[in-house]
Amino acid sequence: MATPTSRASSTVSIPQTAAAGGLTITKPAQTATSYFKISPDDQVTFAWNFTYLYVTPQSLTVSALCQNGYTYPVGPTDGVIPGDSTSVVWDPYAYNQAHPELQLPQAIYTLAIWDERGPGAVRQGGVFNPNTALTFALYTPQPYTPLASGWQCGACSGGPHSAPLSGTFVTVMATLLCMFLSGFVFLRSAMIRNRE
Numbered sequence: 001m002a003t004p005t006s007r008a009s010s011t012v013s014i015p016q017t018a019a020a021g022g023l024t025i026t027k028p029a030q031t032a033t034s035y036f037k038i039s040p041d042d043q044v045t046f047a048w049n050f051t052y053l054y055v056t057p058q059s060l061t062v063s064a065l066c067q068n069g070y071t072y073p074v075g076p077t078d079g080v081i082p083g084d085s086t087s088v089v090w091d092p093y094a095y096n097q098a099h100p101e102l103q104l105p106q107a108i109y110t111l112a113i114w115d116e117r118g119p120g121a122v123r124q125g126g127v128f129n130p131n132t133a134l135t136f137a138l139y140t141p142q143p144y145t146p147l148a149s150g151w152q153c154g155a156c157s158g159g160p161h162s163a164p165l166s167g168t169f170v171t172v173m174a175t176l177l178c179m180f181l182s183g184f185v186f187l188r189s190a191m192i193r194n195r196e
Contacts, residue, residue: 014054018125021055023048023113025134027087034136038092038104046074046111046134047087054126057083057115064109065132072104074111083115083128092138106139 027047028034036044046062060081062074072095073079075088096103112119114130123129 012054012126014124014126016125018054019052020123020125020129021051021053021127022129022131023050025111025131028134028136030134033108036092036136036138038096038106038138038140040093042091042093044090044092044136045087046090048113048131049086050128052126053128055128057128059083059116060085060128061114061119062088063112064104065112066105066109067107068105070102071112072102072109104138106137108135108137110135 025046025048027045036042060083062079062081064072064074066072074090075081076091081088092104110132111134112130112132114121115128117128119130121130
């Protein structure tokens with residue numbers, strides 16, 4: 001892997017066989033969707049390592065692309081950070097306080113990072129290429145409600161102690177029914193053959 005070189009230095013020669021430059025997200029782990037609270041004093045840190053760069057970007061734009069079609073800037077500087085940055089800290093709660101007209105909803109987001117060439121930059125070797133590999137979710141914690149004050153189960157139906165049939169239960173019961181009927185047909189066929 002080549003070490004990133006500043007654009008301010010002399011012209012950089014990028015081999016034609018160079019891999020596309022970019023980054024690898026290191027925080028949060030990409031093994032599963034991470035969930036972050038929208039609440040006071042809860043900040044989110046996104047971190048990465050650069051890969052295959054011959055040229056360091058002048059700047060990076062970090063955005064959260066929401067399921068609702070809106071794009072939200074990530075970080076304290078409206079999403080634009082120095083090109084050699086390897087992390088950004090975001091305070092979703094502070095964002096909501098500063099932007100009452102466009103609140104961050106509870107939803108699934110895609111973290112998008114691109115350089116000064118924009119999100120639709122043509123993929124090139126040795127140069128930073130846009131990254132949208134990380135998916136995360138934001139949620140607003142709900143206040144505690146004591147049982148005595150009228151709390152009700154949102155997943156329950158009917159009476160206070162009844163619950164809907166789960167998909168797993170229905171699947172297991174259907175499987176057992178199929179096994180029983182198949183076994184019955186098999187035994188009946190064996191009995192008919194024995195009589196002949």
